[in-house]
Amino acid sequence: MARPEGTVRKSSIMTYLNRWRASQPDSRNRHSGAAATFIPAAPSVIGFILFAAAALCPLFLSEFKVGLIGLGLTYGLFAIGLDLAWGRTGIISIGQAVFFGLGTYGVAIALVRHGSAPLGAAIGIALAGILGAFTAAVGLRRVTNPSTMAVLTLATTLLAEKVARDWWSLTNGSSGLYVPPLTSTYSYYYVCFVATAAVVALLWLFVLRRPLGNRLTAIRLNDRRAEHLGIPIFRERVVAFTLSAVVSAVAGCLSAPWMSSVSPDRVGILLSTQVLVWVAVGGRATLLGPFVGAVALTYGQDVLASSMGESYLLLLGVLFILSVLLVPNGVAGLFLTGPQLTDTTPVGETPPPRSMAAAGDVLAAEAIVKRFAGNTVLDGVDLRVKPREIVCLIGPNGAGKTTLINVLSGAIECDSGSVALRGEPIERTPPDRRVAAGLARTFQIPSLFPGLTVAEHLILARQEAGVVAPLPEAYARLEREHAGQRVEMLSLSDRRSLEIAMALCSRPDVLLLDEPAAGLARNEAGALAKTLRALRDHAGCAIVCVEHDMEIVRDLADRVICLHHGKVISEGTMDQVSANAEVRRAYLGLV
């Protein structure tokens, strides 16, 4: 799929703030404004104050305290690294210290051997990136259990600690490597400060405020929906995790000179635990939260550990449980409620519609078989859809209608059979690439991104489409009237419409709808057939629609297909199908 890189509006902090100001008086003018209305001035002000405090603190504090805050800053960057995976993308990592420790050891080994520290840092960061990419590639595939990543990262940190302890010649075992003391705490503090600020600024400008940042948020909020919008979730997760490993390793490199000795606990489970606590307490998916958490708790640890000893960690554990239970968004989450997405709506001319091959089927499925644990749900189903045709799938409960939609959209793979879109075989293609090829879908229960507004949903859909396709009137009205509303506040019919609108943004050749009328009020359902026919005429796509309401089917369908026990038992016009004796038996339950 063509990435909308070139067409994306450049976002920087200034344009971002300007847009916020511009959007203040009337937020409903443009969808971009609606996404920005929730930004209060507070985060930028607090951020600026903390930034200034960090920049100026060496003027007021003792050398020891400056060193403590410098270490806190590098820990903050470490936490930002974890946050990229956990807070932004929703990938759990309980062994993040491995990446941090690779950086620390890289620099420490170089320093101890009087080698080049930048070379040591580069090696450490490269190893962290490779290990991160490898771990993610193994643990984050679509078919993998969600607990896999937790186990892999946990095992990595436990193992790394042992390796660091055993590999005497390189790490000096448990006693650790003695890093030569700094010649000037103050000048190294500023090295740390500038490097940390630079990394965060780069992340902000080139990841978080870019389409990639939006994609990561989408994956975190609803990976299934993200995938069916055309986001390659596996690739982006691997990218996010690798990036998270690299940022943590950079932080590790910076931290090495602050430590008198670098010992195996730098890659170990305790530090992995602490960084989770910093992010959880500070606030996930914010820039300030991880820094606030890391600096405050590092500083606090030093102050309290002398008086409390071991029980400081007990306090930390209790704090962690409480923050998970009571403030899941952390301290920063209490104050910062900004938009979660950047407006990346592509600008430029809308290209002409897809060139459609005049003849032939746009979608053709042949002999589809799908079994679940010996239970055959689809038993050799054939389905052919012509361009701009509306096909309705009917059949009693358990006939395999939704499974067929899932097979067509790629949510599940069929055991055998073929699916072709415009003649191209797609049965082994992942869902995101099917979207790019022109196949979009909705779900039986609308699948949206919790916490995002209507406008933000459309930003995502258009970002992935790379163009702004005009919406049919019924859906354009939804965008005009509810742009700033979070999807939880929408009625069911509006949520269904939003899902269809998002699907339409990708300008599909075939739109798969799973029970678009389910749960709608009588009058809403009555209007649906008309709306969908208008949609077909407007967007020029074929529609495959699962529907139970026979009146809607009669008004809507060009052709009706009846499934029963995973087989097509009748096909034709509504009258032909309803006259079929087998269909009557299936619906009336007579065998």
Added chain:
Amino acid sequence: MSGWIQFLLDFAWVSAGLALVAFSLGLILGELKIVNIAQGDLMMVGAYSMYAMRELPFLVALAATCVVGLLLGFVLERGVLRWVYDKGFMATLLATWGVGIVLEQGIATVFTVSQKGIDAPLKGLVEIGDVVYPTYRVVVAAGIAVLLALLLLFVYRTSLGLRLRASIDNVEMASVLGISPQRTFAMVFSVATALAVLAGALIAPTIAINPTLGLSFLAPAFFAVLISKPGSLAGPVVGAVAVEFTFTLLQAYFNITIAESVLFGLLALFIVLKPQGISWSWKPAREKAS
């Protein structure tokens, strides 16, 4: 010959302990859908409970420790976990993570971090073939094998076990059929906790007791669960045996850290090839199909 007997005895001893822990872990993951990072710390609590009651007769202390485990599980489920079920996979994982930290640090505060030890109740040695092996380990390994056999029989051959499996398979459907999720969750977590605590208690006489002793069991126990099909209860037991067999074999050729690294590499390879795990379950096929 004696090398093989030695190998089999070592393998039986380590796999028995791990199998019990893995069964408990699989039970929690299956029913509550929670990745319990505190599992190793629950074992640690068991070991310390035995240490605290070292003056009492061993079996009395063991029984009391099981009660401690049941109570601890109940308190944790009602007090912490229950509040995070609806917050998703990540929140539950982090909550158990926090519980682990608190248990570890709580124990460290009460007992200090210095290493402790307790005596085994059976101090003798048995001669098997031409290998001399501690009686305690042989008895405990056999005892755990019997316990696990009984537990699996209970799970797969009783109506209460059927209700449990129904609830693991689909908790909402099971609740419609009158199997209360709240009660099942509390019960399952209590029992699973007691089993992990029991495993820790049984291992206690053979190791140095310290607050982080559970960590070394955590990774292999998760490996055992990960290579079996999600929701299967026999799976983790077989998985534990498979993991320990591989590990014991690797240790015969490499030092322990390299052996662990190789084991980890094998696990990664396994996940790539079999991301859904293997179905070890000995349920008859027709029961699954129906």
